[in-house]
Amino acid sequence: MNEPIRLAVSTVILALHPDPETGALVLRTPLVRRQREPFLDSWALPGGWVHPDESLEASAATSLLDTTGVRPRYLEQLYAFGDVDRAPSRVVSIVYWALVGGRETIAVPDDFNVRWFRVDDRPRLAFDHDRILEYALWRLRNKVSYSRIAQGFLPERFTLAELRAAHEAVLGRPLDPANFRRQIAGTDQVLPTDAMSTGGRHRPARLYRTNPALGFADNGPLSPR
Amino acid sequence: MNEPIRLAVSTVILALHPDPETGALVLRTPLVRRQREPFLDSWALPGGWVHPDESLEASAATSLLDTTGVRPRYLEQLYAFGDVDRAPSRVVSIVYWALVGGRETIAVPDDFNVRWFRVDDRPRLAFDHDRILEYALWRLRNKVSYSRIAQGFLPERFTLAELRAAHEAVLGRPLDPANFRRQIAGTDQVLPTDAMSTGGRHRPARLYRTNPALGFADNGPLSPR
DNA sequence: ACAAAAGTGTTGCGCCTACACCCATGC
DNA sequence: GCATGGGTGTAGGCGCAACACTTTTGT
Numbered sequence: 001m002n003e004p005i006r007l008a009v010s011t012v013i014l015a016l017h018p019d020p021e022t023g024a025l026v027l028r029t030p031l032v033r034r035q036r037e038p039f040l041d042s043w044a045l046p047g048g049w050v051h052p053d054e055s056l057e058a059s060a061a062t063s064l065l066d067t068t069g070v071r072p073r074y075l076e077q078l079y080a081f082g083d084v085d086r087a088p089s090r091v092v093s094i095v096y097w098a099l100v101g102g103r104e105t106i107a108v109p110d111d112f113n114v115r116w117f118r119v120d121d122r123p124r125l126a127f128d129h130d131r132i133l134e135y136a137l138w139r140l141r142n143k144v145s146y147s148r149i150a151q152g153f154l155p156e157r158f159t160l161a162e163l164r165a166a167h168e169a170v171l172g173r174p175l176d177p178a179n180f181r182r183q184i185a186g187t188d189q190v191l192p193t194d195a196m197s198t199g200g201r202h203r204p205a206r207l208y209r210t211n212p213a214l215g216f217a218d219n220g221p222l223s224p225r
Numbered sequence: 226m227n228e229p230i231r232l233a234v235s236t237v238i239l240a241l242h243p244d245p246e247t248g249a250l251v252l253r254t255p256l257v258r259r260q261r262e263p264f265l266d267s268w269a270l271p272g273g274w275v276h277p278d279e280s281l282e283a284s285a286a287t288s289l290l291d292t293t294g295v296r297p298r299y300l301e302q303l304y305a306f307g308d309v310d311r312a313p314s315r316v317v318s319i320v321y322w323a324l325v326g327g328r329e330t331i332a333v334p335d336d337f338n339v340r341w342f343r344v345d346d347r348p349r350l351a352f353d354h355d356r357i358l359e360y361a362l363w364r365l366r367n368k369v370s371y372s373r374i375a376q377g378f379l380p381e382r383f384t385l386a387e388l389r390a391a392h393e394a395v396l397g398r399p400l401d402p403a404n405f406r407r408q409i410a411g412t413d414q415v416l417p418t419d420a421m422s423t424g425g426r427h428r429p430a431r432l433y434r435t436n437p438a439l440g441f442a443d444n445g446p447l448s449p450r
Numbered sequence: 451a452c453a454a455a456a457g458t459g460t461t462g463c464g465c466c467t468a469c470a471c472c473c474a475t476g477c
Numbered sequence: 478g479c480a481t482g483g484g485t486g487t488a489g490g491c492g493c494a495a496c497a498c499t500t501t502t503g504t
Contacts, residue, residue, distance in 0.1 A: 003277065004229040004231075004277075005232050005275060005277055006229075007230050007232060007317060050230060050307070050317070052228065052229075052230055052309075052315050053309060054309070055307055055308050055309050056305060056307035056308075056317065057307075077304060077305060079302060080281060080302060080305040080319045082275070082280055082281035082282075082319065083280050083281075084277075084278060084279070084280050090277050092232060092275070092281065092319075094305045094307065094317075131446060134446045135445060135446045135447055138445040138446050139445070142445075159483090160483085160484095161482075161483080176467070176468070176469085177482085177483080177484085178467095178468090178469085178483095178484075178485075178486090179466070179467065179468080181483090181484070181485090182466095182485095183466085198475085199476095200475080200476080200481080200482070200483095201475070201476040201477065201480075201482085202474075202475055202476075202481040202482040202483065203474035203475050203481085203482065203483045203484080204474075204475065204483080205482080205484090206483085206484095220360060220363035220364070220367075221356060221359040221363050222304070222356075222360055384456090385456090385457095386455075386456080401493095401494070401495070401496085402455085402456080403456095403457075403458075403459090403494095403495090403496080404493070404494065404495080406456090406457070406458090407458095408493085423502085424503090425454085425455070425456095425502080425503080426453075426454065426455085426502070426503040426504065427453080427454045427455040427456070427501075427502055427503070428454085428455060428456045428457080428500065428501035428502045428503095429456080429501075429502065430455080430456060430457090431456085431457095
């Protein structure tokens, strides 16, 4: 009766994909189909057990790579969930959340066992994973407004309009282009390049890149290793 | 060689105590002396193993009660530390941080095995506990400036000057009394009472109490149970 | 009367919002 | 030319920091 507590890691993986119809960016997350009871055939967050010789963050990165085949642009611990009754046996889950670029994931696993869902139009998840996903989205929406986190969704070079579209997709409301430009370009959080985005039927837009000297967020005394 | 990972809970407990000489408030935390190797006789954060039938938060509250004899005014999960080499055997620690009222703790354990230290004048701690404590202080200082968290240090009724002193002690810098008053009393985060603080050799100050309808901080979709 | 802290008034600066306006490109 | 988004200018408002000033107590 005194079995040891088992330690799991789960990861909320988030990407922005253009809607095939409207072209607007939507937040999507990959979920995995459960292969056993409980919650057989339900969708759940990707994850796995923590191995004795693997750090928590490494475990999260591993489950992420197994599910999506890509490496995260940003990875942060979200919370440790440990209520006694959250699963039939006692499992404590350390949950991470990650951002991955949209391009890299557009062609990756989307089959019977792994599927990308819109976060605002998803099935009911196994265990307490709905609550976990909601919390991750809350953190993301908060963090977008006071950090450079949204750059984690974008490719290496991007226009300010693309960055603004990412913010708008996360926040769910339009932002003033003029003011957004000043708030971003007025700081050193992005660096202008010499290249311009051409091809649209309008004036070309300057391409920017993320400032490599800065992290996407300030985690205080917790350096990423 | 494939032993299970052990799960521990530690708690950073924080209180504001008046300095016996100057009377100014200082942040203090109780530490426990280690009774065994490794780090025998070093000071460490209070904590213990997680029991199979106890939630993480309950474990934290238990270790807190054992150490200080008081119940926390505020308790929040800080972070899960799980690097492979942070202890001789594999231990993952879920760390909480807690605020306790100064009055209640002024007469509590301060003996050979448990001692209250000023956070800015403390011995070097066992394991990675220095880093953990620094992170807790960083979170506290952040949260003080955008939440009602500082009220967790105060008794049931308090003057705005006492609340300001708590903020100043945490932030380490003086605040303008006039502006502080407006920022606090202009909102509903404290409620005025009819009582006044008398006895000082100056004009009496109104006593306030915390608004019971509000939590000390907004934890988003994570309600405290 | 005086010191000390409670509490109010006021002014100036900076940031943010809203929105008008010009620029450069594709068609 | 016209439509479209890129990019600049600017005026109003709000909040905050700084600090002068009045009020009420103890000694």
